Amino acid sequence: MNMTYQLFGDLPPLTMSIEDLAGLMVSIFAENPGNYSFTSFITSISSNIIKTGTGFKAAQNTTYSGVLCQSDKGKVREIIWDMIIDRHLSIGGAGHDDWPNFTVTARGKAYFEKQMQSKKQ
Numbered sequence: 001m002n003m004t005y006q007l008f009g010d011l012p013p014l015t016m017s018i019e020d021l022a023g024l025m026v027s028i029f030a031e032n033p034g035n036y037s038f039t040s041f042i043t044s045i046s047s048n049i050i051k052t053g054t055g056f057k058a059a060q061n062t063t064y065s066g067v068l069c070q071s072d073k074g075k076v077r078e079i080i081w082d083m084i085i086d087r088h089l090s091i092g093g094a095g096h097d098d099w100p101n102f103t104v105t106a107r108g109k110a111y112f113e114k115q116m117q118s119k120k121q
Helices: 018-031 038-052 070-085 106-120
Strands: 005-008 035-037 062-065 089-091 101-104
Touching: 018 038, 018 070, 018 106, 035 038, 038 070, 038 101, 070 089, 101 106
Parallel strands: 005 062
Antiparallel strands: 035 101, 089 101
16 A cells, blocks of 8 residues: 655755755746745745755655745745845835835846846757
């Protein structure tokens, strides 16, 4: 008999590098430049990781329904901060002028598109 399990809650810690995580974030921003809340962005990254099955060690016969663990959320927050410093993102958006909301800037949109084009070549 083949048992399957479904786990709810935090995903196992990511096994991908900070650079790979930043690359995933760039692809999300390139595909959908706009406004985000930190919570919805974490959900988006988590869904992508679960869907592709990459970036964490999945237990055999297990389906995951959750979001990044706290330490990985911290990594995402640090990458976002780096992108804010580089003016690719700005604080606020969608009628909210403060964190945890943020927006892809015009400069960021051009940068993220360029990064994705260079990956395709």
